[in-house]
Amino acid sequence: MKEEQIVKKQEGKFRIIVTNTAGSYDENNKNDVVIDGSHFGVNSAKMAVDAAVKGRIGNDAGIGKNSAGIAGLNILEKVGIPGAAVSSMSAKIGVGMSTWDTGKVSTVNESARKIGVKVGMTTKEAANVMFQAALKKAK
Amino acid sequence: MNVTHEEHKIVKQSGKYRIVIADSATSITEANKNDVFVDASHCGLNVGHYAVQAGVKGMIGNDAGKGMEDAGVAGLKVLDEKGIPGAAVSAMTAEIGVGPTTYETGVISTVNKAAQKIGVKPGMTAKEAAEVMLQAAVKAGK
Numbered sequence: 001m002k003e004e005q006i007v008k009k010q011e012g013k014f015r016i017i018v019t020n021t022a023g024s025y026d027e028n029n030k031n032d033v034v035i036d037g038s039h040f041g042v043n044s045a046k047m048a049v050d051a052a053v054k055g056r057i058g059n060d061a062g063i064g065k066n067s068a069g070i071a072g073l074n075i076l077e078k079v080g081i082p083g084a085a086v087s088s089m090s091a092k093i094g095v096g097m098s099t100w101d102t103g104k105v106s107t108v109n110e111s112a113r114k115i116g117v118k119v120g121m122t123t124k125e126a127a128n129v130m131f132q133a134a135l136k137k138a139k
Numbered sequence: 140m141n142v143t144h145e146e147h148k149i150v151k152q153s154g155k156y157r158i159v160i161a162d163s164a165t166s167i168t169e170a171n172k173n174d175v176f177v178d179a180s181h182c183g184l185n186v187g188h189y190a191v192q193a194g195v196k197g198m199i200g201n202d203a204g205k206g207m208e209d210a211g212v213a214g215l216k217v218l219d220e221k222g223i224p225g226a227a228v229s230a231m232t233a234e235i236g237v238g239p240t241t242y243e244t245g246v247i248s249t250v251n252k253a254a255q256k257i258g259v260k261p262g263m264t265a266k267e268a269a270e271v272m273l274q275a276a277v278k279a280g281k
Contacts, residue, residue, distance in 0.1 A: 003185070020185045023143045023165025039181055039203055041236020043162040047143065061181060061211070062204015064230030065244075068237060069203070088206030094183020095210060102207075 008035075008100065008127075014054065014134050016127050020096045022058065025051035033057075033130040035123060037096040040085040040107075045072025049079055055130030057123050059093045060085035060106050073109040082112035082130050086123055099123055147171075150242065151269075156196065156276045158269045162238040164200065167193040175199070175272040177265060179238045182227040182249075187214025191221050197272030199265050201235045202227035202248050215251040224254035224272050228265050241265050 003024040009016040018035045019025075022044035025034060029051045038044045039061035048056045056076060061069030069085070076083035086103030103123035115133040117126045145166035151158040155173045164180035172194040180186050181203035190198045198218060203211030211227070218225035228245030245265035257275040259268045 021165055023163060037183065037185070039201075039235045041179070041234070043179070043236045059181075059203070059206075061201070061235045062206055062230045064201075064204055065232060065234050065240075068234030068240075069230065071234070071236065088204050088211065090207060092183070092207050092210030092213070093181045093203045094185045094214065098207070098210070 006097070009131060011131075011135060014131060014138070016131050018096045018100045020094060022047045025053065027051060029053050031134070033127050033134065035096060035100050035127055037092065037094045037099050039093065040070045040072045040083070041068050042071050042075060045075035045083070049075060049081065053081060054134040055082040055112070055127070057084045057086065057099060057103070057105070057126055059088055059091060059099060059103075061093060062088045070107045073107060077109040077111055080111050082115055082117060082133065083109045084112050084117050084126050091123070148239070151273060153273060153277050154280070156273055156280065158273050160238045160242050162236060164189050167195065169193055171195050173276070175269050175276065177238065177242050177269055179233065179236050179241045181235065182212045182214040182225065183210050184213045184217060187217030187225070190214070190223065190225070191217060195223060196276035197224040197254070197269070199226045199228065199241060199245070199247075199269055199272075201233060201241060201245075202230055203235060204230045212249045215249060219251040219253055222253050224257055224259060224275065225251045226254050226259050226268050233265070242269070
């Protein structure tokens with residue numbers, strides 16, 4: 001899906017980018033920590049896995065039935081990608097810049113927890129932790 | 140429009156009009172212009188725009204718990220601006236991201252004015268609401 005991706009940070013080949021939808025991810029995002037306004041369900045996580053991103057932050061969509069709104073965190077976990085979801089009360093779902101500006105992390109996967117991403121962090125803090133981890137791993 | 144690839148399941152057809160199911164609204168294209176599109180995306184602003192661009196006949200998505208400033212259903216107003224019926228199912232009745240659950244178990248929590256006008260009501264199942272939208276499209280097409 002054609003949708004703008006805003007670069008928020010860049011160091012070498014690694015970037016933090018912000019976009020409205022996980023549907024915009026492709027192989028050009030393989031060195032990126034990606035921030036979006038999508039829910040963190042199974043399908044959006046597969047889009048991030050297919051693009052092999054370095055980390056992803058999305059929206060928990062109120063978590064919902066069978067915790068479907070964060071079910072994608074496990075999909076990322078299976079391939080060792082750090083993932084975190086912000087509370088749907090802290091950011092407007094569908095609006096990537098809202099995830100970035102006001103999002104507060106409600107849920108993290110094990111890969112994110114291991115590198116220091118914690119529940120309660122702002123999106124910016126969590127994204128920076130993922131970004132630094134990607135840089136460190138590449139050294 | 141560049142879209143994510145996803146197979147759409149057709150669950151009903153009447154003439155050129157159809158009810159189709161998909162996981163993601165990012166898979167909507169102009170090929171869906173005669174469809175009532177049932178998906179498992181939130182009904183946020185961007186999703187409303189994808190549906191309007193494709194010119195669908197109706198749309199049912201997930202309310203994503205509504206959330207901050209009701210962003211989870213903000214796209215229903217975008218549909219209303221073009222007179223397209225739109226409805227969202229409660230995030231507690233269907234799994235967001237999984238299209239068939241919207242259709243099979245979803246219960247409508249929120250409708251826009253265009254949907255209300257043709258008889259779609261909160262409390263209906265997604266199946267009932269999709270049928271109302273399909274019949275309205277068939278009628279309008281005659």
